[in-house]
Amino acid sequence: MTIAKDFQKQYHLRILKQLQENVKHSESLDHPGSKVTFPIDQDVPESDPHSKVFFFDIDNCLYRRSTKIHEIMQQSILNYLMNVLSIDEEEAETLNQGYYKEYGLAVRGLMMFHGVDALEYNKMVDDSLPLQHILRPDLQLRQVLCELRQKGRINKTWLFTNAYKNHALRVVRLLGIADMFDGITYCDYAVESDSLICKPDPRAFEKAKLESGLGSYSNAYFIDDSGNNVEKGLALGMCKCIQVVEDDHVDKILGDVPMGALVINSISDLPMAVPELFK
Template sequence: MADDKRQALRQAAEAKVWIFDLDNTLYPAHCNLFDQIDRRMGTFIQNFLGIDAAEARALQKQYFRAHGTTMRGLMTHHGMDPQAFLDFVHDIDLSVLPAAHVLDEALARLPGRKIIFTNGSVRHAERITEHMGIDRHFEAIFDIVASDFVPKPDAGPYRTIVAQHGIDPAQAVMVEDIVRNLEPAAAMGMITVLVRPADAGAGAGAEAPPDYVRHLVHDLPDWLHLVSDTLAAPGQVPGPAPGG
């Protein structure tokens, strides 16, 4: 088992490109940052359509299920300006984000190019990574605008990011907190990493991940340290990461 683990980690360490989701992936889900976004979506819909909070909430979730993002549903059915939506919903308080010293160190040690792939906006990703002090590690942010407002897990944006950034999927790792967003990456040949908090509980989403998920990770900085350690000491089984 130790040999299998070491080999899987080494394969990830030898990847040429790392593709990271943003929300609830690069920062811990317990920050509840997306809850702020979720509430602002509801407020935007109320104001935009002139409906009450209950109606807005129902429509928000209906569009998310049907179109992959609430924004896409509003664009499709109401001709909404997506930029106005993105600007409003991402105007959030980042003070809840913790210091990211361990993640910063882990990204610095990790070989390979690093790109953010998000259903949010470039500005949203920039604000978060700058606040966390990790923006220097990423060469590009591929956002919902770059994907022509088609969200993950539609396969189109995956093909676009690979083409635009010269990525060989067989030499890439994709890191996500939403399991369905990893399926297209796995189909292209990428190593897939699902980030799920250890205290996720026994509810929906806590079941064993599907076969297309290569690694299930509870602490991303700790796991990235383990990946780097396989190159630093390839003959040893990785131990706990610094600060992990």
């Protein structure tokens, strides 16, 4: 066996062990908000012209960027590329950053130009992240979301993510807020590369609009950590778009804060951005 093949074998065994640990931990969760209470992949409802929907991004939005999950995820992507495509770290970094900037999601470029199986990629990258060692129930965030729903100014709170559903649901379960939402629009890794759509593609927003039953973008609120995504929300006419910018850190690949966006340091500061929803 060559050294390269030996490293690849060790990589796959390490990922398999982590996946088994992650599944075991997920099955043990029993804290408040650890169970998903909304239907997944439900039938598209009839649109309601009066319905108000608040769309929530997940990664680096519902939890703080300072958790360093983004950095851990990026290293997981690089490890995958180096082992599966048999390339060095520098080439892997170039591919990852280039596709991420071009398509909003690296896996789309990997599907298009390298024949990568998106579901296998998701398993080896996102599903293998040791999130249970990083994320804990966020009682302050839970209280904010609970108050938002109880005030009744919004008809639905809706998850809107570029992640696949496995990762998205795992995050909100770990945070103890899985029961604070009415549904989810996620990036479907089970489709062909030419059908894979994600933010900031307007088709992704249209998908979220249809799946949530939103009748008009003018009745939508949207929060995300990506300036590009927030800019698209504003361009589509969403009522208010909020960007989470922690400690003045703006990821240039994700875009600067667009004109017209509201800015908060943490998702828990949401009542300051849209006080009308908490009256």
